[in-house]
Amino acid sequence: MSIQSRRERERAEREKLIITAARELAEAEGWEAVTTRRLAERVEYSQPVLYSHFKGKDAIMAAVAVEGCADLARELRTARTAAPDARRAIAGVGAAYVAFADRHPALYDVIFSLAVPLPFATPEAPPALQAAFGELAEAVRPHAGGDDLGALTETFWAALHGLVTLMRGGRLPREHHELRLGLLLARFTG
Amino acid sequence: MSIQSRRERERAEREKLIITAARELAEAEGWEAVTTRRLAERVEYSQPVLYSHFKGKDAIMAAVAVEGCADLARELRTARTAAPDARRAIAGVGAAYVAFADRHPALYDVIFSLAVPLPFATPEAPPALQAAFGELAEAVRPHAGGDDLGALTETFWAALHGLVTLMRGGRLPREHHELRLGLLLARFTG
DNA sequence: CATCAACGCTAGCGCTGCTAGAGTTCGAAG
DNA sequence: CTTCGAACTCTAGCAGCGCTAGCGTTGATG
Numbered sequence: 001m002s003i004q005s006r007r008e009r010e011r012a013e014r015e016k017l018i019i020t021a022a023r024e025l026a027e028a029e030g031w032e033a034v035t036t037r038r039l040a041e042r043v044e045y046s047q048p049v050l051y052s053h054f055k056g057k058d059a060i061m062a063a064v065a066v067e068g069c070a071d072l073a074r075e076l077r078t079a080r081t082a083a084p085d086a087r088r089a090i091a092g093v094g095a096a097y098v099a100f101a102d103r104h105p106a107l108y109d110v111i112f113s114l115a116v117p118l119p120f121a122t123p124e125a126p127p128a129l130q131a132a133f134g135e136l137a138e139a140v141r142p143h144a145g146g147d148d149l150g151a152l153t154e155t156f157w158a159a160l161h162g163l164v165t166l167m168r169g170g171r172l173p174r175e176h177h178e179l180r181l182g183l184l185l186a187r188f189t190g
Numbered sequence: 191m192s193i194q195s196r197r198e199r200e201r202a203e204r205e206k207l208i209i210t211a212a213r214e215l216a217e218a219e220g221w222e223a224v225t226t227r228r229l230a231e232r233v234e235y236s237q238p239v240l241y242s243h244f245k246g247k248d249a250i251m252a253a254v255a256v257e258g259c260a261d262l263a264r265e266l267r268t269a270r271t272a273a274p275d276a277r278r279a280i281a282g283v284g285a286a287y288v289a290f291a292d293r294h295p296a297l298y299d300v301i302f303s304l305a306v307p308l309p310f311a312t313p314e315a316p317p318a319l320q321a322a323f324g325e326l327a328e329a330v331r332p333h334a335g336g337d338d339l340g341a342l343t344e345t346f347w348a349a350l351h352g353l354v355t356l357m358r359g360g361r362l363p364r365e366h367h368e369l370r371l372g373l374l375l376a377r378f379t380g
Numbered sequence: 381c382a383t384c385a386a387c388g389c390t391a392g393c394g395c396t397g398c399t400a401g402a403g404t405t406c407g408a409a410g
Numbered sequence: 411c412t413t414c415g416a417a418c419t420c421t422a423g424c425a426g427c428g429c430t431a432g433c434g435t436t437g438a439t440g
Contacts, residue, residue, distance in 0.1 A: 007386095036428060046389055048430070057428065112361060113303075120361040147373055154362055155353070155370045155377075162352030163345070171302065171310045172344055179341045180348070186337075187345075187377040197417090226397060236420055238399070247397065 015053045017043050023064045026106040031061070031114065062116045068107040069128035072100050076135035086142035091185050093139040094160055098181065101164040112161060133157070143189050159184050205243045207233050213254045216296040221251070221304065252306045258297035259318035262290050266325035276332035281375050283329040284350055288371065291354040302351060323347070333379050349374050 021042045025034045036057055040047045054060045079096035083089035101108040110116060111129075119125045137153040144152050163180055166172040172180070211232045215224045226247055230237045244250045269286035273279035291298040300306060301319075309315045327343040334342050353370055356362040362370070 035426080037426085047428090048390095049388065051429070052387085112356070113359070115359065120359075121363045147376075148366075148369065151366045151369045152373050154356075154366065155349070155373045158352030158356050158362065158370070159345070159349035159374070160352070161356055162348030162350070165355065166302070166344075166348050166351055169303070169305065169310075172348065173311045176338075176341050176344065179338065180345045183337055183342050183345045184349070187380075190380075225395085227395090237397090238421095239419065241398070242418085 011053075014043070014045075014049075018050060018053060018060065019063045019067060022060050023067065023107070026064065026110065027104060031106055031109065034061075058115075058117055061110050061114065062118050064107070065110045065116055065118055066126045066128060068104065068111050069126055069132055071104070071107070072097075072111070073128050073132035073135060075100055076132055076139075080135055080139050087189055090139040090143060090156075090189060093136060094156075094181060094185060097136075097160050098164055098177075101168070105168060108164070113165060140188070145190075156188055159188075201243075204233070204235075204239075208240060208243060208250065209253045209257060212250050213257065213297070216254065216300065217294060221296055221299065224251075248305075248307055251300050251304065252308050254297070255300045255306055255308055256316045256318060258294065258301050259316055259322055261294075261297070262287075262301070263318050263322035263325060265290055266322055266329075270325055270329050277379055280329040280333060280346075280379060283326060284346075284371060284375060287326075287350050288354055288367075291358070295358060298354070303355060330378070346378055 018039065022034055022039055025039065025042060034057075036047050036050055039060070040050055043049075050060065054063065075096050076093050079092040080089050083092045111118075118129075120129070133153065136157055137149055140153045140156050141149055163172070163177070163184070167174060167177060208229065212224055212229055215229060215232060224247075226237050226240055229250070230240055233239075240250065244253065265286050266283050269282040270279050273282045301308075308319075310319070323343065326347055327339055330343045330346050331339055353362070353367070353374070357364060357367060
């Protein structure tokens with residue numbers, strides 16, 4: 001039993017190592033540079049070992065996404081609780097969201113843009129993801145008025161997501177970013 | 191000279207054929223199904239012929255994107271000019287934008303999401319793209335108040351883009367879509 | 381010590397975007 | 411009418427991708 005538990009522990013450590021290596025490689029060179037061969041070389045195992053832990057490359061990306069969600073939730077919470085009032089809370093959370101996407105583009109993409117097998121908007125969604133959404137909702141709540149909080153939060157989130165992705169894809173000029181963010185916040189804080 | 195012009199004409203026709211085939215294949219089965227081999231087979235030429243017209247697959251996708259921009263601009267214009275007042279104009283344009291993304295997901299992706307070598311937000315951007323943005327701007331103008339029209343249009347556009355992409359990626363529940371769109375419009379017409 | 385299961389490896393499949401170089405076609409010049 | 415040469419398209423192949431079958435080794439167990 002002790003031997004078995006040691007093996008399980010080592011397996012768990014190796015799985016964590018794979019996820020970390022995938023994340024580091026993606027953040028350093030982008031997801032297109034994350035191939036199963038490079039990843040296997042990085043963790044110093046052969047390719048098939050990856051498939052004994054994950055169903056495929058998608059599943060590895062999903063695991064990285066879950067990790068990233070926790071980071072995002074933490075940063076949003078910090079921004080929200082540090083704000084002195086409701087108006088600066090939603091502004092701070094919005095800015096933190098954008099800053100996270102800017103500092104961790106690969107992480108942001110795997111969570112919100114790339115096609116990965118992750119449940120969203122259901123009870124099976126990762127707790128960290130629900131936590132991140134919850135932070136947005138708490139920041140939006142004081143400005144919801146009579147509107148449905150969930151739908152309004154989704155709308156605010158979508159607007160932030162659009163700003164972030166269009167700007168990073170070169171579709172929106174970077175120089176007006178602060179202006180756009182200000183206009184968005186003005187529309188959501190009445 | 192007549193012979194040369196005939197050849198040039200035939201070349202142009204074949205180029206158009208490639209673009210159309212790529213678009214049809216993408217709209218029917220998604221961009222992941224558009225491989226240079228399948229595309230070559232579809233136009234009944236060998237692979238290298240594609241590369242005598244376009245620098246690479248990216249360039250073919252960009253050509254499809256430019257075509258799609260024209261379609262989008264036309265639909266936005268129709269929606270805007272058909273509206274009886276400013277309020278229903280922005281609502282109609284927003285709905286038309288979302289409907290276009292819903293009916294032509296592959297086309298939408300290649301214009302706004304996938305990484306293609308297309309100039310945006312510069313004078314060199316495709317006229318059709320500028321026209322589409324112009325339609326959005328005209329719909330937004332009556333509700334801009336003292337705000338910068340360009341930046342406000344970009345913000346509105348980004349919000350629509352976020353709603354569309356998050357919903358299609360399964361990140362937002364489809365059932366609240368109309369509600370979210372209504373909330374967004376309320377915040378931009380209040 | 382012999383056995384056998386668990387495990388990680390090598391090798392390879394079918395696919396991708398892309399390209400070098402051979403072979404063909406066809407208008408132009410003699 | 412023949413011959414030349416340029417324009418053009420094809421076959422074949424490269425390096426890399428995600429993924430997997432099956433062999434060989436390792437190491438705990440009876």
